[in-house]
Amino acid sequence: MLTCKEQVARSSDFLDGQLTFRERLLMRHHLLFCANCRRFIRQMRLMQATLRILPEPEVSDAQALAERLAAELKRNS
Amino acid sequence: MAAADDAHLLERLLKGEQRAYKELVTTYQSAMRAVAYAIVGQRHADEVVQDAWLSVVRSLARFEGRSSLKTWLLTITANSAKGRYKQNRREVLLDDLPSPHGTIGDERFAAGDGHWLVAPFAWHEDTPEALLTENELRECLEHTLLSLSELQSSVLLLRERQGLELEEICNLLEISLSNVRVLLHRARLKVFATVEHFEETGEC
Numbered sequence: 153m154l155t156c157k158e159q160v161a162r163s164s165d166f167l168d169g170q171l172t173f174r175e176r177l178l179m180r181h182h183l184l185f186c187a188n189c190r191r192f193i194r195q196m197r198l199m200q201a202t203l204r205i206l207p208e209p210e211v212s213d214a215q216a217l218a219e220r221l222a223a224e225l226k227r228n229s
Numbered sequence: 230m231a232a233a234d235d236a237h238l239l240e241r242l243l244k245g246e247q248r249a250y251k252e253l254v255t256t257y258q259s260a261m262r263a264v265a266y267a268i269v270g271q272r273h274a275d276e277v278v279q280d281a282w283l284s285v286v287r288s289l290a291r292f293e294g295r296s297s298l299k300t301w302l303l304t305i306t307a308n309s310a311k312g313r314y315k316q317n318r319r320e321v322l323l324d325d326l327p328s329p330h331g332t333i334g335d336e337r338f339a340a341g342d343g344h345w346l347v348a349p350f351a352w353h354e355d356t357p358e359a360l361l362t363e364n365e366l367r368e369c370l371e372h373t374l375l376s377l378s379e380l381q382s383s384v385l386l387l388r389e390r391q392g393l394e395l396e397e398i399c400n401l402l403e404i405s406l407s408n409v410r411v412l413l414h415r416a417r418l419k420v421f422a423t424v425e426h427f428e429e430t431g432e433c
Contacts, residue, residue, distance in 0.1 A: 157338040160338075164410065168388075168410070191349050195352055196417065198356075198424075200417075202357040202360050202361060202370070211255055211259070215251060221285075221286050225286050228287055
């Protein structure tokens with residue numbers, strides 16, 4: 153049986169699909185019986201989703217860069 | 230972006246449509262920057278991205294759609310970064326810098342049986358949108374992301390924000406899968422600790 157500490161150590165691999173079949177079973181088994189670890193994994197997923205929508209810094213010079221690139225294309229063709 | 234969208238955008242780019250270039254830049258620049266940042270560091274990342282854009286335009290007509298446009302752009306960026314700074318390319322740094330709110334470390338678990346000593350705190354919100362309505366948390370997260378090593382933060386952003394597969398990250402950055410896994414895991418635990426701290430105390 154996996155300990156909570158081991159569960160946390162393997163959590164990223166679990167979320168990224170990097171565990172072997174057997175390791176995945178061990179993980180699922182642990183999660184079935186451990187509410188704290190279920191909460192941990194659920195909140196890890198929530199953290200991932202939060203990073204996904206965290207606004208990115210805007211590209212400040214997008215317009216100028218787009219103009220330069222379009223001009224570069226013309227020069228090359 | 231799906232292949233059909235790529236093809237359509239490409240067509241407009243080849244016609245020299247300026248709006249298409251703006252779309253290209255705003256869609257992909259931050260992913261390109263993350264790749265450059267990982268390879269050459271913050272100081273040279275912008276130069277590398279500029280170089281990469283020029284190479285992209287020059288070879289646009291040769292893009293055959295064998296990979297997605299995004300993968301192609303990121304490969305060009307990685308090559309431009311590696312080519313330019315081959316001499317001083319750094320070793321893969323697995324350095325773990327301290328983060329403002331720490332991590333989920335050994336001290337959270339009992340030494341004997343490995344159970345939680347301090348259980349994960351239950352967050353108040355259960356959607357990312359609800360979490361991010363707190364502006365302070367946003368700033369707090371930015372702060373934590375800046376505290377990560379260049380490689381750690383790039384790997385995290387390429388995975389979570391850009392949705393790249395682990396193998397793609399390995400190939401672009403020329404680091405092993407096991408290193409990518411370590412970098413990613415450490416970065417995630419620090420970000421987790423930041424959200425947890427904020428949810429628990431209401432402050433950054």
